[in-house]
Each structure stands twice: as C-alpha cells, then as structure tokens.
Amino acid sequence: MSEPIVRLRGVRKTFWRDREPVPVLDGLDLDVPEGSFEALMGPSGSGKTTLLNLIAGLDRPTEGSIEVAGQPIHQLPEGALARWRSETIGFVFQSYNLLPVLTAQQNVELPLLLRRLPRAERRKRAETALRIVGLEDRTQHFPRQLSGGQEQRVTIARAIVNDPKILVADEPTGNLDKGSTKDVLDLLARLNKELGKTILMVTHDPHAAERATIIRKLDKGQLA
Amino acid sequence: MSLAGIAASDLMRRNRLRTALTLGGVAFGVLAFILIQTVISAWEIGVTTAAKDRTVTRHKVTFVMSLPKRYVEEIRRTPGVKQATWSTWFGGKNPLQEREFFMAIGVEPESWLDVYDEVGVAPEERSAWIADRQGALVGDVLAKKFGWKKGDTVKLTSNIFPGEWEYRIHAIYQPLRKSADRSMFVFDWDYLNQSVPERQREQVGWITSRVKTGTDPAALSKALDAKFEENEVQTLSQDEASFQRSFLGMMSAILGAMNVVSLVILGIMALILGNTVAMGVRERLREYAVLRAIGFRSSHVTRLVLGEAAALGAAGGLLGLAIAVPIVGGLGKFLEENMAAYFSVFRLDPGTAGLALAIAVGLGAAAGLIPARGASRLPVVEALRRVA
Numbered sequence: 111m112s113e114p115i116v117r118l119r120g121v122r123k124t125f126w127r128d129r130e131p132v133p134v135l136d137g138l139d140l141d142v143p144e145g146s147f148e149a150l151m152g153p154s155g156s157g158k159t160t161l162l163n164l165i166a167g168l169d170r171p172t173e174g175s176i177e178v179a180g181q182p183i184h185q186l187p188e189g190a191l192a193r194w195r196s197e198t199i200g201f202v203f204q205s206y207n208l209l210p211v212l213t214a215q216q217n218v219e220l221p222l223l224l225r226r227l228p229r230a231e232r233r234k235r236a237e238t239a240l241r242i243v244g245l246e247d248r249t250q251h252f253p254r255q256l257s258g259g260q261e262q263r264v265t266i267a268r269a270i271v272n273d274p275k276i277l278v279a280d281e282p283t284g285n286l287d288k289g290s291t292k293d294v295l296d297l298l299a300r301l302n303k304e305l306g307k308t309i310l311m312v313t314h315d316p317h318a319a320e321r322a323t324i325i326r327k328l329d330k331g332q333l334a
Numbered sequence: 335m336s337l338a339g340i341a342a343s344d345l346m347r348r349n350r351l352r353t354a355l356t357l358g359g360v361a362f363g364v365l366a367f368i369l370i371q372t373v374i375s376a377w378e379i380g381v382t383t384a385a386k387d388r389t390v391t392r393h394k395v396t397f398v399m400s401l402p403k404r405y406v407e408e409i410r411r412t413p414g415v416k417q418a419t420w421s422t423w424f425g426g427k428n429p430l431q432e433r434e435f436f437m438a439i440g441v442e443p444e445s446w447l448d449v450y451d452e453v454g455v456a457p458e459e460r461s462a463w464i465a466d467r468q469g470a471l472v473g474d475v476l477a478k479k480f481g482w483k484k485g486d487t488v489k490l491t492s493n494i495f496p497g498e499w500e501y502r503i504h505a506i507y508q509p510l511r512k513s514a515d516r517s518m519f520v521f522d523w524d525y526l527n528q529s530v531p532e533r534q535r536e537q538v539g540w541i542t543s544r545v546k547t548g549t550d551p552a553a554l555s556k557a558l559d560a561k562f563e564e565n566e567v568q569t570l571s572q573d574e575a576s577f578q579r580s581f582l583g584m585m586s587a588i589l590g591a592m593n594v595v596s597l598v599i600l601g602i603m604a605l606i607l608g609n610t611v612a613m614g615v616r617e618r619l620r621e622y623a624v625l626r627a628i629g630f631r632s633s634h635v636t637r638l639v640l641g642e643a644a645a646l647g648a649a650g651g652l653l654g655l656a657i658a659v660p661i662v663g664g665l666g667k668f669l670e671e672n673m674a675a676y677f678s679v680f681r682l683d684p685g686t687a688g689l690a691l692a693i694a695v696g697l698g699a700a701a702g703l704i705p706a707r708g709a710s711r712l713p714v715v716e717a718l719r720r721v722a
Binding site: 163 | 339344347620626628630631713714718
C-alpha cells in the first residue's frame with residue numbers, strides 16, 4: 111500500500127443551527143492512499159459532502175488535523191489555502207457548475223488564469239484536457255449546447271487541466287442518465303489508472319461505487 | 335481570456351435585454367447631465383471667459399444707474415490703467431422683430447475696440463465706423479438672424495430712449511475669442527448723447543478699463559472706488575468675471591436648481607446600475623463560489639464584480655456621449671443662431687464630456703461595491719449549498 115495522500119486525525123465538524131450545535135463529523139480518522147479511487151457512501155446527512163469539503167480545503171474542521179499531499183491545510187490562511195486548492199485539487203460537481211457565458215474551452219481555461227501562462231499555452235493545455243475527456247470537437251460550444259454528460263466531461267477537463275494530485279467528485283453522476291453515467295465513471299477510472307489521480311467520490315449510487323477501488327461508508331459522522 | 339474577459343462575456347452574453355436597458359438608462363442619464371451642464375456653462379460663459387486684465391466700474395447702487403462721463407478721464411489718468419472706454423445700454427429692438435432680444439450699446443468706437451480686442455473688424459471698416467457718427471457694428475450671429483449685411487441702413491427703437499434711430503452698418507464683426515458676444519449691436523455713443531435731452535447728456539452706463547501688465551485688478555478696483563468715494567456718485571469696480579457674475583446672481587436660484595437636478599440624475603443612474611449589478615451578482619453566487627473553489631481568491635471576485643459594474647457604467651457613459659455629441663451639436667447650432675442673447679456659445683465642453691464619463695464609471699464601480707463585498711465574503715461551502 112502506498113503512503114496516504116490524505117491523513118485526517120481526530121476531525122470534528124460542528125455546525126450551528128438556531129444556536130444549537132449540530133455535530134456532523136465526530137472525531138474522524140482517515141488515511142487515503144495515493145493513487146486510490148475511493149467511493150464515499152452513506153445516508154443523507156451522514157457528513158459525506160462535509161468530509162469531502164474538508165479534504166478539499168473548502169471548509170475548516172472544528173477540531174483535529176487534516177494533512178493533504180503533505181500540507182497541513184487546517185493551518186493555512188485563506189489566501190494560501192486558495193492557492194493550494196488551485197494547485198492540488200480538481201473539483202467535479204453534481205450540477206457541473208460551468209460558467210454559461212463561456213465556451214467549453216474557456217471554462218476549462220479558468221483554473222489556468224491563476225498561473226502566469228501565455229495565452230497560447232493556456233489554450234493548448236485546455237485543448238489537451240478536452241481531448242482527454244473526448245470533447246476535442248466541442249471546444250467552442252457553450253454549456254447550453256452540450257448534453258449533461260458532455261457538460262460533466264467539460265467539468266472533469268476543468269478539474270484536470272492544472273494537473274492536480276487529487277480529484278474530488280461530489281455525486282458526479284447524480285444528474286446523468288445511464289449511458290452518460292457509464293461514460294463519466296469510465297473516464298474517472300481511466301484518470302485514476304492512466305494518470306494516477308487520487309479520486310474521492312461521494313455517491314449514493316451503489317453501481318457507481320462499484321467502480322471505485324475502495325468503498326467507505328459514513329454514518330452519523332463516523333466511518334463504518 | 336482574463337478576468338476582464340469573463341466580465342465582458344457576462345455583460346454581452348447574459349441577460350442582454352437587462353444589459354441593454356441598463357445601458358440605455360445610464361446613457362440617457364449621461365445625456366441629461368451633459369445637457370444641463372452645457373446650459374449652465376453657456377450661461378456662465380461670460381464669467382469663465384472674462385478677460386483677466388479688465389475691470390468694470392459701475393454705479394455703486396446698481397448698474398441700471400449711470401455714471402458721469404467725466405469719470406472716464408479720471409480713470410484713464412489712474413496709475414495702472416492702460417486704456418478705458420465706456421458703454422451705455424440702449425435697450426434696442428428691431429421694430430420688425432420686436433420680440434427678439436439682443437444687446438445694443440452706445441460706445442466710444444476707438445477706445446472700445448482697443449479694450450474689447452476680441453471683436454474682429456478689418457482696419458478699413460474700423461476707420462469707416464469711427465468716421466460715421468451713425469455707424470454701427472453688428473455681430474455675425476445677429477446679422478444672420480435679421481438678414482442684415484454691411485452697407486445696410488437699419489432702424490432701431492429703444493425701450494429707454496424714445497423715437498426711431500437710424501444706423502449704417504459698417505462691419506459684421508467676427509469673434510476673435512470665445513468671450514466675444516456675437517449678437518451685439520454696437521454704435522457711437524455720441525450719436526445717442528447728442529440726441530437725448532440736455533439733462534440726460536454726458537452720462538455713461540459703465541466704464542471698462544484695461545489694466546497694465548503687472549497691475550493687480552483687485553487693487554486697481556479698490557483704488558478706483560476710493561477715488562470717487564467723496565463724489566456725489568460713488569462707484570463699484572470689479573474684475574470682469576465678478577461683473578458678469580453679478581448678472582448671473584439674479585439667476586443663481588435657477589442655476590442651483592439645475593445643479594440639484596444634475597445630482598438627482600446621477601443618483602438615479604447609481605440606482606439603475608446598483609440594481610442591475612445586485613441582480614447579476616445574486617444570480618451568479620454559485621459561479622463565484624465555483625471560482626473560489628477552484629482557487630480564485632475573494633479579491634478576484636471583488637475585482638470581477640467591480641470591473642463588470644465599472645465597465646457597465648463606462649459603456650453606458652460612452653453610449654451617452656455618442657448620443658450627446660450630435661444632439662448638443664445640433665441644438666447648439668440652433669441656439670447660437672436663434673437665441674444667441676442667452677446662449678452665445680452652446681458647445682459640448684471636453685471637460686464636461688470627460689466628467690460625465692468619469693462619473694458614469696465611478697458610479698458603476700460604487701454601485702458594485704456592496705454586491706462585490708457580499709459576493710466575496712460569502713463562504714464557498716455555503717454559497718455552493720445555497721444554490722446547488
């Protein structure tokens with residue numbers, strides 16, 4: 111087994127609702143090996159998305175430590191955390207979250223705007239990412255001109271364009287039909303196998319989870 | 335592509351009708367602001383273009399009352415005075431078009447042309463006018479309005495001096511500077527003086543002095559008034575700009591009201607921009623959250639929102655300018671030709687245009703401040719959850 115790329119120790123996360131504490135994660139320990147494809151399952155409200163957000167540096171734990179790719183991210187200030195996210199994490203959302211006024215290529219280029227790259231280089235990298243997801247003939251299409259499956263593949267291209275170590279996918283097939291679901295899962299599996307990306311995927315779908323190499327179940331803030 | 339590119343795409347591709355309506359609102363606001371400011375500038379042209387080396391001496395009580403002509407010689411002898419001339423308001427009217435208002439004054443031709451050197455007259459025309467007691471100079475705009483030309487004999491009536499007055503036009507003068515009133519009728523004061531009853535003779539309306547280089551006009555004004563302090567008729571001397579301003583003083587309430595209207599228009603522009611930007615930001619919270627998730631900082635989001643708001647203001651401002659240029663140009667031509675007594679110069683001042691554009695951009699950015707602050711401060715997870 112390879113070294114863990116994600117290491118959580120004693121992570122607690124508590125939200126506040128109407129001045130009442132709502133514990134979501136309760137002293138969680140987790141090691142995610144580098145290069146694994148993990149599926150995170152569990153009932154609604156079990157804390158799957160919260161866990162994913164913490165690992166991706168979108169949120170901070172109430173208690174505990176989170177180390178990702180050798181970086182203790184729970185200690186990073188906001189600006190450094192944003193830079194770290196742009197370099198380390200690729201995001202795949204359930205509802206794609208593409209900017210509707212930009213073309214597929216422009217959407218994929220977005221993360222590259224944070225790097226000092228010449229325009230031609232950005233364009234080249236975006237085209238390469240779109241080629242990897244099989245959309246080289248859709249580069250100038252706007253999101254409204256694409257199917258749901260194609261939109262999700264553009265999102266995946268955007269997630270990998272910066273060559274991050276980890277992809278986090280929150281219900282990536284939640285809005286897709288059967289055929290598109292298979293395409294997206296095939297793509298994620300290929301990115302894991304061929305490019306060595308560590309993938310953390312939250313899903314409700316047992317068939318989707320079967321494509322992962324490790325399946326973890328979360329219940330009431332604890333890993334089962 | 336860049337942040338500016340994203341902002342431009344948002345403006346041009348998202349909700350085009352709303353963008354177009356907002357641009358139209360800003361453009362009309364800018365147009366209204368420019369029109370109002372141009373009217374104010376036209377009325378203040380006498381103040382803004384007043385010669386800095388001229389002082390005007392009038393009766394201390396009011397400029398309606400006259401001064402003894404002998405004051406002219408005393409002023410000419412005062413140290414610091416290079417030349418002095420005088421004018422008397424005639425209240426002239428063209429009997430064929432009595433409703434048209436214009437400035438008709440009796441002057442001493444030679445000294446008047448020396449002091450008002452912005453009035454362009456050819457040397458032979460100047461000589462002819464000086465030699466003819468019933469001669470007159472007419473501004474080019476006034477001549478065009480009444481169809482007068484050089485060599486014509488014209489008759490005027492006056493609401494001050496009874497009778498019919500006949501003049502021979504020796505020149506249609508041209509303005510050499512912006513300050514020249516192109517709608518004046520200027521004739522020899524001596525013709526007026528010799529024709530009025532004995533008790534009204536040797537009186538002048540006001541005396542204009544040209545000061546020597548190095549002389550402080552304010553100090554000279556004080557010296558002139560001190561000279562006549564013990565006389566039966568006391569004077570009030572002012573630099574030319576102050577003298578012109580005293581006429582505007584009567585309209586200060588109107589000018590003030592117009593400036594208030596300008597401010598109201600700017601306020602409406604800010605609200606239009608603010609409303610559009612706020613709606614746009616609300617609709618795009620998820621997109622901003624995604625940008626933040628993939629590594630953009632909150633300052634990037636702030637810049638994106640402010641840049642888009644400022645660009646919206648700039649685009650509306652430029653559109654407003656594009657509309658204002660032909661409108662002010664056409665309106666100005668009409669007003670200068672037909673209402674030159676009120677609008678001798680009605681032009682779009684580059685300073686006003688620049689100010690209008692800067693205000694539009696500034697208001698755009700200001701209108702984006704609160705939405706930008708809100709968008710950049712919203713926690714990413716909350717924004718994603720709220721709209722997912």
